[in-house]
Amino acid sequence: xxxxxxxxxxxxxxxxxxxxxxxxxxxxxxxxxxxxxxxxxxxxxxxxxxxxxxxxxxxxxxxxxxxxxxxxxxxxxxxxxxxxxxxxxxxxxxxxxxxxxxxxxxxxxxxxxxxxxxxxxxxxxxxxxxxxxxxxxxxxxxxxxxxxxx
Amino acid sequence: xxxxxxxxxxxxxxxxxxxxxxxxxxxxxxxxxxxxxxxxxxxxxxxxxxxxxxxxxxxxxxxxxxxxxxxxxxxxxxxxxxxxxxxxxxxxxxxxxxxxxxxxxxxxxxxxxxxxxxxxxxxxxxxxxxxxxxxxxxxxx
Numbered sequence: 001x002x003x004x005x006x007x008x009x010x011x012x013x014x015x016x017x018x019x020x021x022x023x024x025x026x027x028x029x030x031x032x033x034x035x036x037x038x039x040x041x042x043x044x045x046x047x048x049x050x051x052x053x054x055x056x057x058x059x060x061x062x063x064x065x066x067x068x069x070x071x072x073x074x075x076x077x078x079x080x081x082x083x084x085x086x087x088x089x090x091x092x093x094x095x096x097x098x099x100x101x102x103x104x105x106x107x108x109x110x111x112x113x114x115x116x117x118x119x120x121x122x123x124x125x126x127x128x129x130x131x132x133x134x135x136x137x138x139x140x141x142x143x144x145x146x147x148x149x150x
Numbered sequence: 151x152x153x154x155x156x157x158x159x160x161x162x163x164x165x166x167x168x169x170x171x172x173x174x175x176x177x178x179x180x181x182x183x184x185x186x187x188x189x190x191x192x193x194x195x196x197x198x199x200x201x202x203x204x205x206x207x208x209x210x211x212x213x214x215x216x217x218x219x220x221x222x223x224x225x226x227x228x229x230x231x232x233x234x235x236x237x238x239x240x241x242x243x244x245x246x247x248x249x250x251x252x253x254x255x256x257x258x259x260x261x262x263x264x265x266x267x268x269x270x271x272x273x274x275x276x277x278x279x280x281x282x283x284x285x286x287x288x289x290x291x
Binding site for chain 1: 155156172173176178179180181182183184187188189190194198206211214215
Protein backbone atom coordinates (compact mmCIF):
# COMPACT_ATOMS: atom_id res chain seq x y z
CA UNK A 1 0.00 0.00 0.00
CA UNK A 2 1.37 3.41 -0.98
CA UNK A 3 2.47 5.71 1.82
CA UNK A 4 0.10 8.62 2.34
CA UNK A 5 1.65 11.69 3.99
CA UNK A 6 -0.15 12.56 7.26
CA UNK A 7 -1.03 16.00 5.89
CA UNK A 8 -3.25 14.31 3.30
CA UNK A 9 -5.54 13.08 6.08
CA UNK A 10 -5.59 16.54 7.63
CA UNK A 11 -6.48 18.01 4.27
CA UNK A 12 -9.60 15.84 4.22
CA UNK A 13 -10.70 17.56 7.42
CA UNK A 14 -9.95 20.97 5.91
CA UNK A 15 -11.91 20.07 2.76
CA UNK A 16 -14.82 18.95 4.92
CA UNK A 17 -14.89 22.33 6.67
CA UNK A 18 -14.75 24.14 3.31
CA UNK A 19 -17.49 22.04 1.76
CA UNK A 20 -19.90 21.47 4.65
CA UNK A 21 -19.41 24.54 6.88
CA UNK A 22 -23.19 25.19 6.71
CA UNK A 23 -23.96 21.98 8.59
CA UNK A 24 -23.67 21.46 12.34
CA UNK A 25 -20.06 20.48 11.90
CA UNK A 26 -17.55 20.55 14.74
CA UNK A 27 -13.96 19.59 15.47
CA UNK A 28 -15.02 16.02 16.28
CA UNK A 29 -16.38 15.64 12.74
CA UNK A 30 -13.18 17.05 11.30
CA UNK A 31 -11.11 14.67 13.41
CA UNK A 32 -13.26 11.76 12.20
CA UNK A 33 -12.69 12.82 8.57
CA UNK A 34 -8.97 12.72 9.22
CA UNK A 35 -9.23 9.41 11.03
CA UNK A 36 -7.50 10.72 14.16
CA UNK A 37 -8.41 11.18 17.80
CA UNK A 38 -9.59 14.69 18.59
CA UNK A 39 -6.56 15.68 20.68
CA UNK A 40 -4.05 14.28 18.22
CA UNK A 41 -5.93 15.80 15.29
CA UNK A 42 -6.07 19.27 16.82
CA UNK A 43 -2.36 19.20 17.56
CA UNK A 44 -1.42 17.97 14.09
CA UNK A 45 -3.80 20.34 12.32
CA UNK A 46 -2.34 23.34 14.12
CA UNK A 47 1.21 22.15 13.42
CA UNK A 48 0.46 21.67 9.70
CA UNK A 49 -1.80 24.61 8.90
CA UNK A 50 -0.77 27.10 11.57
CA UNK A 51 -4.14 27.44 13.27
CA UNK A 52 -6.49 25.28 15.28
CA UNK A 53 -9.23 23.36 13.46
CA UNK A 54 -11.81 25.31 15.46
CA UNK A 55 -10.33 28.61 14.30
CA UNK A 56 -10.20 27.39 10.70
CA UNK A 57 -13.84 26.27 10.71
CA UNK A 58 -14.95 29.51 12.33
CA UNK A 59 -13.00 31.63 9.84
CA UNK A 60 -14.55 29.71 6.95
CA UNK A 61 -18.01 30.36 8.40
CA UNK A 62 -17.30 34.04 9.03
CA UNK A 63 -15.94 34.50 5.52
CA UNK A 64 -19.14 33.01 4.08
CA UNK A 65 -21.26 35.07 6.48
CA UNK A 66 -19.52 38.26 5.34
CA UNK A 67 -20.23 37.33 1.72
CA UNK A 68 -23.91 36.67 2.52
CA UNK A 69 -24.17 40.01 4.34
CA UNK A 70 -22.77 41.77 1.27
CA UNK A 71 -24.72 39.92 -1.41
CA UNK A 72 -28.07 38.92 0.12
CA UNK A 73 -30.81 40.69 2.02
CA UNK A 74 -31.22 37.89 4.56
CA UNK A 75 -31.45 38.87 8.22
CA UNK A 76 -28.39 38.55 10.45
CA UNK A 77 -30.06 35.60 12.21
CA UNK A 78 -30.62 33.87 8.85
CA UNK A 79 -27.02 34.49 7.83
CA UNK A 80 -25.85 33.05 11.14
CA UNK A 81 -27.89 29.86 10.61
CA UNK A 82 -26.92 29.67 6.92
CA UNK A 83 -23.26 29.24 7.84
CA UNK A 84 -23.87 26.51 10.40
CA UNK A 85 -23.79 28.61 13.57
CA UNK A 86 -26.57 28.31 16.11
CA UNK A 87 -26.20 31.32 18.39
CA UNK A 88 -26.71 34.80 16.96
CA UNK A 89 -25.04 36.29 20.06
CA UNK A 90 -21.86 34.24 19.63
CA UNK A 91 -21.91 34.89 15.89
CA UNK A 92 -22.14 38.64 16.42
CA UNK A 93 -19.29 38.54 18.94
CA UNK A 94 -17.02 36.46 16.67
CA UNK A 95 -17.88 38.55 13.63
CA UNK A 96 -17.21 41.82 15.43
CA UNK A 97 -13.92 40.52 16.77
CA UNK A 98 -12.83 39.45 13.28
CA UNK A 99 -14.10 42.31 11.11
CA UNK A 100 -13.95 45.11 13.69
CA UNK A 101 -17.64 45.99 13.23
CA UNK A 102 -20.96 44.29 13.91
CA UNK A 103 -22.67 42.33 11.09
CA UNK A 104 -25.21 45.14 10.54
CA UNK A 105 -22.54 47.84 10.42
CA UNK A 106 -20.46 45.70 8.08
CA UNK A 107 -23.44 45.27 5.74
CA UNK A 108 -24.15 49.00 5.77
CA UNK A 109 -20.68 49.69 4.33
CA UNK A 110 -21.60 47.98 1.05
CA UNK A 111 -24.19 48.69 -1.63
CA UNK A 112 -27.56 47.06 -0.93
CA UNK A 113 -27.97 43.42 -1.97
CA UNK A 114 -30.49 44.47 -4.61
CA UNK A 115 -27.59 45.97 -6.57
CA UNK A 116 -26.46 42.38 -7.23
CA UNK A 117 -29.77 41.59 -8.88
CA UNK A 118 -28.96 41.79 -12.57
CA UNK A 119 -32.36 42.99 -13.58
CA UNK A 120 -32.15 44.07 -17.19
CA UNK A 121 -34.41 46.77 -18.59
CA UNK A 122 -36.62 44.23 -20.35
CA UNK A 123 -37.30 42.45 -17.04
CA UNK A 124 -37.99 45.75 -15.30
CA UNK A 125 -40.47 46.60 -18.01
CA UNK A 126 -42.16 43.23 -17.67
CA UNK A 127 -42.17 42.95 -13.89
CA UNK A 128 -43.01 46.60 -13.38
CA UNK A 129 -46.21 46.57 -15.38
CA UNK A 130 -49.22 47.08 -13.13
CA UNK A 131 -51.29 43.93 -12.79
CA UNK A 132 -54.57 45.78 -12.68
CA UNK A 133 -54.21 47.73 -15.91
CA UNK A 134 -57.31 47.58 -18.03
CA UNK A 135 -57.30 48.66 -21.60
CA UNK A 136 -60.87 47.90 -22.67
CA UNK A 137 -62.65 50.72 -24.36
CA UNK A 138 -65.15 52.43 -22.09
CA UNK A 139 -68.61 52.34 -23.62
CA UNK A 140 -69.93 55.74 -24.60
CA UNK A 141 -72.31 56.98 -22.00
CA UNK A 142 -75.43 58.96 -22.78
CA UNK A 143 -75.19 62.71 -22.36
CA UNK A 144 -77.85 62.65 -19.67
CA UNK A 145 -75.69 60.39 -17.51
CA UNK A 146 -72.70 62.71 -17.90
CA UNK A 147 -74.87 65.60 -16.84
CA UNK A 148 -75.95 63.75 -13.68
CA UNK A 149 -72.33 63.08 -12.74
CA UNK A 150 -71.57 66.78 -12.43
CA UNK B 151 -13.73 40.38 -24.60
CA UNK B 152 -17.19 38.98 -24.02
CA UNK B 153 -17.52 36.47 -21.16
CA UNK B 154 -20.40 34.54 -19.68
CA UNK B 155 -21.46 36.00 -16.34
CA UNK B 156 -24.74 34.20 -15.64
CA UNK B 157 -26.65 31.27 -17.02
CA UNK B 158 -30.30 30.86 -16.09
CA UNK B 159 -32.48 27.96 -15.03
CA UNK B 160 -36.20 28.05 -14.46
CA UNK B 161 -37.10 26.44 -11.13
CA UNK B 162 -40.47 25.63 -9.65
CA UNK B 163 -39.43 26.59 -6.11
CA UNK B 164 -36.49 28.90 -5.42
CA UNK B 165 -35.96 27.76 -1.82
CA UNK B 166 -35.92 24.11 -2.83
CA UNK B 167 -33.56 24.91 -5.70
CA UNK B 168 -31.29 26.85 -3.36
CA UNK B 169 -31.05 23.95 -0.91
CA UNK B 170 -30.34 21.54 -3.76
CA UNK B 171 -27.60 23.59 -5.41
CA UNK B 172 -25.85 24.51 -2.18
CA UNK B 173 -26.34 21.51 0.10
CA UNK B 174 -26.28 18.73 -2.47
CA UNK B 175 -24.23 20.04 -5.37
CA UNK B 176 -21.91 22.12 -3.18
CA UNK B 177 -22.27 25.54 -4.78
CA UNK B 178 -22.34 28.78 -2.84
CA UNK B 179 -24.86 31.59 -2.82
CA UNK B 180 -23.77 34.45 -5.05
CA UNK B 181 -26.71 36.76 -4.58
CA UNK B 182 -30.12 36.56 -2.98
CA UNK B 183 -32.09 39.76 -3.13
CA UNK B 184 -35.79 40.41 -3.25
CA UNK B 185 -37.15 43.47 -5.00
CA UNK B 186 -40.58 43.75 -3.36
CA UNK B 187 -41.75 46.50 -5.70
CA UNK B 188 -41.37 44.05 -8.60
CA UNK B 189 -42.26 40.89 -6.67
CA UNK B 190 -38.97 39.56 -8.00
CA UNK B 191 -36.24 37.55 -6.27
CA UNK B 192 -32.82 37.43 -7.83
CA UNK B 193 -31.16 34.25 -6.59
CA UNK B 194 -27.88 33.01 -7.97
CA UNK B 195 -25.38 30.32 -7.05
CA UNK B 196 -21.94 29.43 -8.30
CA UNK B 197 -19.07 27.04 -7.77
CA UNK B 198 -16.57 27.99 -5.05
CA UNK B 199 -13.37 29.06 -6.77
CA UNK B 200 -15.09 30.21 -9.97
CA UNK B 201 -16.39 33.57 -8.90
CA UNK B 202 -17.08 35.19 -12.26
CA UNK B 203 -19.91 32.89 -13.32
CA UNK B 204 -23.22 32.13 -11.65
CA UNK B 205 -26.45 30.32 -12.30
CA UNK B 206 -29.54 32.44 -11.78
CA UNK B 207 -32.34 30.29 -10.35
CA UNK B 208 -35.45 31.97 -11.68
CA UNK B 209 -38.98 31.39 -10.49
CA UNK B 210 -41.53 31.16 -13.27
CA UNK B 211 -43.31 34.48 -13.10
CA UNK B 212 -47.05 34.96 -13.28
CA UNK B 213 -48.90 37.84 -14.89
CA UNK B 214 -48.05 40.48 -15.96
CA UNK B 215 -44.67 39.01 -16.97
CA UNK B 216 -46.05 35.73 -18.27
CA UNK B 217 -49.67 34.98 -18.85
CA UNK B 218 -50.90 31.89 -17.02
CA UNK B 219 -50.92 29.73 -20.13
CA UNK B 220 -47.30 30.53 -20.96
CA UNK B 221 -46.28 29.97 -17.35
CA UNK B 222 -47.90 26.53 -17.41
CA UNK B 223 -46.14 25.71 -20.68
CA UNK B 224 -42.75 26.61 -19.22
CA UNK B 225 -43.55 24.60 -16.08
CA UNK B 226 -44.54 21.62 -18.19
CA UNK B 227 -41.42 21.82 -20.35
CA UNK B 228 -39.31 22.08 -17.21
CA UNK B 229 -40.89 19.06 -15.56
CA UNK B 230 -40.32 17.11 -18.78
CA UNK B 231 -36.64 18.10 -18.65
CA UNK B 232 -36.64 20.25 -21.79
CA UNK B 233 -36.37 23.73 -20.32
CA UNK B 234 -32.58 23.99 -20.48
CA UNK B 235 -29.38 22.32 -19.35
CA UNK B 236 -26.32 23.36 -17.43
CA UNK B 237 -23.05 21.60 -18.30
CA UNK B 238 -20.76 21.18 -15.31
CA UNK B 239 -17.19 19.91 -15.32
CA UNK B 240 -15.13 18.20 -12.63
CA UNK B 241 -11.54 17.03 -12.31
CA UNK B 242 -12.62 13.71 -10.80
CA UNK B 243 -15.95 12.40 -12.03
CA UNK B 244 -15.80 9.27 -9.90
CA UNK B 245 -15.38 11.22 -6.66
CA UNK B 246 -17.96 13.86 -7.64
CA UNK B 247 -20.48 11.21 -8.67
CA UNK B 248 -20.08 9.31 -5.40
CA UNK B 249 -20.24 12.51 -3.37
CA UNK B 250 -23.40 13.84 -5.01
CA UNK B 251 -25.08 10.44 -5.10
CA UNK B 252 -24.31 10.06 -1.40
CA UNK B 253 -26.15 13.32 -0.80
CA UNK B 254 -29.22 12.01 -2.56
CA UNK B 255 -28.76 13.55 -6.01
CA UNK B 256 -30.86 11.69 -8.57
CA UNK B 257 -28.55 10.61 -11.40
CA UNK B 258 -30.13 9.77 -14.73
CA UNK B 259 -26.85 8.66 -16.30
CA UNK B 260 -23.97 7.08 -14.48
CA UNK B 261 -20.49 8.18 -15.58
CA UNK B 262 -19.67 6.68 -18.97
CA UNK B 263 -16.88 7.08 -21.48
CA UNK B 264 -17.57 9.49 -24.29
CA UNK B 265 -15.22 10.77 -27.01
CA UNK B 266 -14.82 14.02 -25.06
CA UNK B 267 -14.37 12.51 -21.60
CA UNK B 268 -16.45 10.79 -18.95
CA UNK B 269 -19.96 12.16 -18.79
CA UNK B 270 -22.93 11.75 -16.45
CA UNK B 271 -26.24 13.47 -15.82
CA UNK B 272 -28.53 14.25 -12.93
CA UNK B 273 -31.73 16.19 -12.38
CA UNK B 274 -32.48 19.10 -10.15
CA UNK B 275 -35.76 19.02 -8.16
CA UNK B 276 -37.52 20.92 -10.97
CA UNK B 277 -36.61 18.29 -13.56
CA UNK B 278 -33.86 20.23 -15.32
CA UNK B 279 -31.16 18.03 -16.76
CA UNK B 280 -27.69 18.84 -15.47
CA UNK B 281 -24.66 17.24 -17.06
CA UNK B 282 -21.50 16.57 -15.09
CA UNK B 283 -18.40 15.54 -17.00
CA UNK B 284 -14.71 15.00 -16.59
CA UNK B 285 -13.50 16.42 -19.88
CA UNK B 286 -10.51 15.08 -21.77
CA UNK B 287 -7.76 17.47 -22.67
CA UNK B 288 -8.83 18.80 -26.01
CA UNK B 289 -6.24 20.82 -27.94
CA UNK B 290 -7.24 24.46 -28.28
CA UNK B 291 -8.75 25.29 -31.67
